[in-house]
Amino acid sequence: xxxxxxxxxxxxILLTTLIWGSTFSISRGVLDSWPPLTYLAVRMPLxxxxxxxxxxxxxxxxxxxxxxxxxTLGVLMGLGFIxxxxxxxxTTPAKSAFIxxxxxxxxxxxxxxxxxxxxxxxxxxxxxxxxxxxxxxxAPVGDRSFNTGDLVTLSTTLIFACHINxxxxxxxxxxxxxxxxxxxxxxxxxxxxAWLLVRASASALGVGLLPPGLARETVAxxxxxxxxxxxxxxxxxxxVATFLLWTWGQARMPATxxxxxxxxxxxxxxxxAVLLRGSAEWTGARATVGALLVLAGVVVSELxxxxxxxxxxxxxxxxxx
Numbered sequence: 479x480x481x482x483x484x485x486x487x488x489x490x491i492l493l494t495t496l497i498w499g500s501t502f503s504i505s506r507g508v509l510d511s512w513p514p515l516t517y518l519a520v521r522m523p524l525x526x527x528x529x530x531x532x533x534x535x536x537x538x539x540x541x542x543x544x545x546x547x548x549x550t551l552g553v554l555m556g557l558g559f560i561x562x563x564x565x566x567x568x569t570t571p572a573k574s575a576f577i578x579x580x581x582x583x584x585x586x587x588x589x590x591x592x593x594x595x596x597x598x599x600x601x602x603x604x605x606x607x608x609x610x611x612x613x614x615x616x617a618p619v620g621d622r623s624f625n626t627g628d629l630v631t632l633s634t635t636l637i638f639a640c641h642i643n644x645x646x647x648x649x650x651x652x653x654x655x656x657x658x659x660x661x662x663x664x665x666x667x668x669x670x671x672a673w674l675l676v677r678a679s680a681s682a683l684g685v686g687l688l689p690p691g692l693a694r695e696t697v698a699x700x701x702x703x704x705x706x707x708x709x710x711x712x713x714x715x716x717x718v719a720t721f722l723l724w725t726w727g728q729a730r731m732p733a734t735x736x737x738x739x740x741x742x743x744x745x746x747x748x749x750x751a752v753l754l755r756g757s758a759e760w761t762g763a764r765a766t767v768g769a770l771l772v773l774a775g776v777v778v779s780e781l782x783x784x785x786x787x788x789x790x791x792x793x794x795x796x797x798x799x
Contacts, residue, residue, distance in 0.1 A: 490727030491739045494720045499746025501716045502571030503754045505563060508708050511700040514563040514691075519673040521709060522556070522666035525717040529659035532718075536656035537663070544656055547648040551657070552664020554641040559665065560672055561634035564691060568627025571755065575747030576615055576769045577631045582737040583608040583775050584639035589733065592643055601734075604775040611771025614764050642733045642740075649729035658721040741773060 508517050530537045540548070566574055586601040597605070616628050648657055676688075676695045685693050699705075728736045748769075 487727040487730035488739060490723045491731070491736050492742070494724045494727065495740055495743045496746050497716055497720050498740075499575065499743050500750045501712060502566065502575050502747040503750045504708050504711060504716075506566050506571050506755070508705055508712070509563070509566055511702070511705050513695040513697055513699065514567060515560065515669065515673040515676060515695050516699050517709070518559055518563055518669040521712050521717065522559070522662065522669045525713045526659070526663040526666040528713065528718050529655075529662055533655045533659055536653055537659045540656055540660055544652050545660060547652055548657055548660025549664040551641060551644060551648060551661035552666075553668055554637050554644070555661055556665035556668025556672075558634045558637040558641065560669060561630050561637070565627040565629075565631035565634075567691065567694075569625050569631065571751040572744070572748040573615060573625075573628060573765065574631050575744035575751075576765075576772050577612060577628055578635065578638065579741055579744040579772050580608050580612045580632070580775075581635045581638040581642070582741045584635055585642050585733050585737040588636065588639040588643045591640075600778055604778040606775070607778060608772045608775025611768040611773075611775060614768030614771065617764075639737075642728075642737055645725070645728050646731070646733040646736065649725050654722060654725045654729065658718075658725045662717060662721060738777065741777065744769065744772070 505517070562574065562578065569577075583601065583604040586595070586597040587605070589595045590597060612632070616624065616632065618624055673695065676692050680688055680693070680696050685696050688696075
């Protein structure tokens with residue numbers, strides 16, 4: 479029973495995970511004053527602009543193949559960000575992070591969808607454990623109904639699992655700076671398109687006919703020094719810096735290995751949530767048991783019993799010339 483380790487790439491993914499753990503609480507702080515799509519429609523285009531200023535040749539000189547890869551990753555990331563950020567309106571940062579952690583056991587499932595690579599027995603056991611943990615976190619407490627934010631966040635997990643698998647393929651084919659810039663640019667396009675669609679629907683149908691979550695997008699955001707600092711952190715550190723680290727690190731490891739490091743994200747997110755927002759961010763003993771099962775599931779899914787290691791499909795993909 480063993481883990482494969484590679485210090486520098488693992489360190490890059492671990493630092494990415496630590497920073498992402500902080501984003502749940504910081505984004506939730508922004509959402510106290512801003513609608514989610516409006517927030518993303520500012521954050522993502524500005525991050526894309528920073529990439530274009532830093533790496534103009536990689537952005538404007540990109541090939542069609544690079545744009546296809548960036549657009550594929552960007553669409554998935556844009557949709558995932560929309561769901562995850564919208565879900566934060568109705569749930570706590572800690573719960574959102576642990577639900578997102580279910581992504582890890584789903585990475586082998588996504589690999590099967592793409593390459594028909596059967597999940598190992600460890601993967602299947604991890605899926606069972608994480609699913610049981612997710613059920614405990616998601617199940618209503620007392621006479622409450624299902625939490626809308628939890629369910630919206632859950633819907634993003636397969637999207638993120640697909641993204642992690644494809645990232646391991648494309649990160650080996652293309653320049654780190656270029657792939658990071660192109661997927662953020664594409665994600666920005668998805669977010670802005672969604673924001674414009676909601677605004678157009680509000681104008682055409684009237685705010686009263688929109689669901690409450692979408693109707694909130696018509697409310698003007700409130701600017702303050704604190705919100706400005708939070709958005710700047712999310713743009714420069716949590717988007718530009720982390721995507722460069724993530725792309726570089728994942729080019730040097732299989733998707734499943736990256737996913738098990740990402741499993742620490744909810745641990746970091748809970749620590750930041752308690753530190754920044756108070757102990758009330760966690761929701762009791764049952765959710766704690768569920769969180770532990772999710773963590774057990776993501777670790778078990780990466781453990782290897784036996785001598786032979788499975789060949790990861792992304793290792794066999796031919797690089798671009």
